[in-house]
Amino acid sequence: MEQEKQDHTIRSMAKLGSLLTLSEDEKTFQEGKQALPVAINPYFFNLIDPKDPKDPLRRQVVPTRFEQIENRGEDIDPLEEIDHSITERLIHRYENRVAFLVTDICPLYCRHCFRRRFTGTFNGPATRRQIEEAAEYIQQHPKVKEILLTGGDMMTLSDSRIDEMVTIFRTARPDLIIRLCTRTPATWPQRITDDLIAIFKKHSTAPFYVMTQFNHPRELTEEAKIAISRFVDAGIPAMNQTVLLRGVNDSVDTLEELCNKLLANRVKPYYLFQGDLVSGTAHFRVPLIRGMEIEEELHRRLSGLAMPSYTVDLPEGGGKVPLAKCYIEGNDGQGTWKIRTPEGGVRYYQDPPSGD
Ligand SMILES: *Cc1c(COP(=O)(O)O)cnc(C)c1O
Ligand code: SF4
DSSP states (O other): OHHHHHTTOBOSHHHHHHHSOOOHHHHTOOOSTTSOOOOBOHHHHTTSOTTOTTOHHHHHHSOOGGGGOOOTTOBSSTTOTTTTBSSSSEEEEETTEEEEEEESOOSSOOTTOTTTTTTTSSOOSOOHHHHHHHHHHHHHOTTOOEEEEEESOGGGSOHHHHHHHHHHHHHHOTTOEEEEEOOHHHHOGGGOOHHHHHHHHHTTTSOEEEEEOOOSGGGOOHHHHHHHHHHHHTTOOEEEEEEOOTTTTOSHHHHHHHHHHHHHTTEEEEEEEOOOOBTTOGGGOOOHHHHHHHHHHHHHHSOTTTOOEEEEEETTTTEEEEOOOOOEEEEOSSSEEEEEOTTSOEEEEEOOOOOO
């Protein structure tokens, strides 16, 4: 399965240039050691409109020279994941949950990838020993209730490797909630086979959740919808994490359509991430004030179920913080709160009388 699909993946600018008319900014991207590798699989490539140089899907996968400019405040590891690493592959940043870097490989490399210090670095999948070490750690830390299997994209592993890994974690902690963090429903939906789903069903002592990353409504193809259905039909709830990306989805209309489409396909919009301060991604970031305007308008247009939480993962490992508009204007010291309505009006909310 791995091989089959990787064979026709576009892996060089030369190859890409023979298939698309590259712009000056794309042509001047320099492949090399310091760069996130180029990889675009045939499925995603075929979703790109070759006639539109500003195509939002193209922008996510075709590199430009802007990636090679470092800007103020940027860092290769702003979330300080390395400092929070327990082992080479296990990040313990929040007390009750850990992230395990299953592999650095993805079916395609997103040019906005925030984990680019690790992604595509040719480290490959975690070894059995690395998985066992992580499992031992979690066994010794019962406060850890959830594990995020992330990367890279965990679904680039073969079925048997996924089975082996899940077995090890489940054996150590049958009660552990496992989040399957994968972009394959958007980038390689054919990977989500009944055989793959059967592996998770076999290990159902505690829930799995699938955490997808759809950034644009056009990524929700018929194939993608089938991939999502397979998870949800098997009792694996689907949650989506969108990255707010300039020139891709920094428009209220686009995000409204995306969130409604996700919800209609049984995917809960979970996070809308403000871009992390990762080196070489400034051209993708949206100014905070604009992000907050978008969030405010989305809140007016979307149902509570369709509304993601607009969030930033702060630099220097500050952690995730919600950026949603605050409607509280103040309080008079007597327990009366002045609160704005989404339409711009004002209401007062009274605290209960103090006492016992
Ligand atoms: C984002 C993240 C999590 C999960 O956070 P939630 O807010 O629960 O989705 C866990 N560990 C690390 C290191 C993370 O970056
Ligand atoms: S699929 Fe995820 S890990 Fe892989 S390049 Fe894209 S954002 Fe990064």
